[in-house]
Amino acid sequence: MPELPEVETIRRVLADKISGRRxxxxxxxxxxxxASRLSxxxxxQGAALRKNVHGRRIMGIRRRAKYLLVDxxxxxxxxxxxxxxxxxxxxxxxxxxxxxxxxxxxTHLILYLSGGLQLYFRDIRKFGRVCxxxxxxxxxxxxxxxxxxxxxxxxxxxxQQGLKGKxxxxxxxxxxxxxxxxxxxxxxxxxxxxxxxxxxxxxGRVWPEKITVLHTAVRAVLRQAIRFRGTSLSDYYxxxxxxxxxxxxxxxxxxxxxxxxxxxxxVLKAVVAGRGTHxxxxxQRQHGGKAG
DNA sequence: CTCGGCCTGCTC
DNA sequence: GAGCAGGCCGAG
Numbered sequence: 001m002p003e004l005p006e007v008e009t010i011r012r013v014l015a016d017k018i019s020g021r022r023x024x025x026x027x028x029x030x031x032x033x034x035a036s037r038l039s040x041x042x043x044x045q046g047a048a049l050r051k052n053v054h055g056r057r058i059m060g061i062r063r064r065a066k067y068l069l070v071d072x073x074x075x076x077x078x079x080x081x082x083x084x085x086x087x088x089x090x091x092x093x094x095x096x097x098x099x100x101x102x103x104x105x106x107t108h109l110i111l112y113l114s115g116g117l118q119l120y121f122r123d124i125r126k127f128g129r130v131c132x133x134x135x136x137x138x139x140x141x142x143x144x145x146x147x148x149x150x151x152x153x154x155x156x157x158x159x160q161q162g163l164k165g166k167x168x169x170x171x172x173x174x175x176x177x178x179x180x181x182x183x184x185x186x187x188x189x190x191x192x193x194x195x196x197x198x199x200x201x202x203x204g205r206v207w208p209e210k211i212t213v214l215h216t217a218v219r220a221v222l223r224q225a226i227r228f229r230g231t232s233l234s235d236y237y238x239x240x241x242x243x244x245x246x247x248x249x250x251x252x253x254x255x256x257x258x259x260x261x262x263x264x265x266x267v268l269k270a271v272v273a274g275r276g277t278h279x280x281x282x283x284q285r286q287h288g289g290k291a292g
Numbered sequence: 293c294t295c296g297g298c299c300t301g302c303t304c
Numbered sequence: 305g306a307g308c309a310g311g312c313c314g315a316g
Contacts, residue, residue, distance in 0.1 A: 035298070083310060084309090124299075127312070273294080275311095
């Protein structure tokens with residue numbers, strides 16, 4: 001579910017709510033654990049989590065790509081939310097009329113914090129991850145991840161280098177997290193729309209003058225989505241059970257059959273890079289996009 | 293690189 | 305009942 005803007009929103013909300021609190025109790029919930037990554041990690045690491053997280057103080061919370069890092073006075077709790085992961089900072093019970101009372105059968109981890117607050121990790125599809133890292137292990141986890149989109153390391157030259165000579169579609173390259181980290185299926189489509197580049201364009205065929213446009217578009221769409229607290233299409237809620245507002249501002253994602261807001265042409269949807277992909281065939285052209 | 297697998301729930 | 309969903313990983 002969550003891409004960079006949603007994870008960043010979660011980080012900002014959590015920072016104010018949980019920083020400085022102590023973890024006074026931890027509860028790992030293994031329901032029907034199958035072969036999912038989440039079940040396996042909780043099974044193998046559950047005891048270590050209980051032992052090493054109990055009594056720790058939360059010093060702060062960071063984000064890298066779509067990962068959340070909760071800094072403890074000893075160690076780092078790493079979360080990845082997969083497709084349906086959610087974090088709620090609440091005092092239990094009903095947090096939203098469209099959500100079940102917490103904890104429910106999809107709640108896999110509860111951190112009881114000082115001051116009577118709880119942090120619930122919920123994940124219906126169990127594609128998420130939680131683990132405890134010793135300081136210094138981050139490097140290994142994040143190796144292979146490209147630069148943060150808002151960092152100085154992400155430049156048009158870096159983007160150009162990443163696309164150069166590639167036969168794979170520009171969309172698959174943006175989803176790959178290697179050229180730049182944090183884009184997922186929604187924001188890859190939205191960035192390509194804003195840049196006027198068809199998603200199936202081979203990376204190496206994106207016109208050089210379009211590279212800067214795409215670089216700007218990636219940053220702009222992510223920045224705007226953060227400002228609107230993310231996209232809530234079905235089950236994204238922030239830790240205060242608030243939905244995002246960016247779904248009202250999507251130009252192509254989920255708008256197949258609807259008119260393009262720029263030119264009125266029907267927005268198309270097809271599978272590109274193995275994912276449902278949305279674009280305007282008039283505003284987004286292959287081999288670089290529309291003129292102007 | 294692309295594909296299938298990992299999960300559950302929702303829509304057609 | 306089939307197909308689809310905001311992500312990643314391992315296999316090919």
